[in-house]
Amino acid sequence: MRKIIVACALLSGTYLLADTTMCFKENHPSMSTIESVPLEGGACGGKFSINDMKKKGWLVDDIKINGSSYIYILKTQDHGKAIAGVAPSGISQEQMEANIIAKLEAKQEAEEEALIIKENQAMLSEARDLYTTQCQSCHGEKGDKTKGDSKLKNLSQKDMEQALKDYELGISEEKRSSIYGPAHINYLNNKSIKGIKTYLDSIQ
Secondary structure, X not given: OHHHHHHHHHHHHHOHHHOEEEEEEOOOOOHHHHXXXXXEOOOOOOOOOHHHHXXXXXXXXXXXXXXXXXXXXXXXXXXXXXXXOEOOOOOEHHHHHHHHHHHHHHHHXXXXXXXXXXXXXXXXXXXXXXXXHHOHHHHOOOOOOEEOOEEHHHOOHHHHHHHHHHHHHOOOHHHHHOOXXXXXXXXXXXXXHHHHHHHHHHOO
């Protein structure tokens, strides 16, 4: 917060005559609404949004994104560049907007990737706990004990899912009479099997 305020103060002091201002918003949860909420600092002053500033004649010259914090640099058209649709930086307003959209999309992609990583880590943790408590005693620490005619670590996810279906349907006398059938049916589903397969692959 302090760094952003200092940056705004420096920018305002340096570019006062150039009609440049910096507005910011910290900890804003949604990119889709960032330009419609009042921003702090500069000419925005906690009262005006980016959309408001555009109506007042300001153009977005750049945007900086750090996590859920946004810093907008805005400029007014000077007399030497009073051509409609041209930003103070010298590129078209369309290109400037495209650059901003690209930054927002890159931020969204980074957030989605971080979410996927977080979900995968949670899945691996749950799969490890499930495997060690319900599967390891029979299939080995790394799925390397032979059960039937195969080792669990060598089975594909599809093979594991089919084996569970065989238990559920009692497709053979072996499956129907197995004392392990209830454990497979009660503790496993396609989602947990995917996690176990991912976990076993990660420890080979």
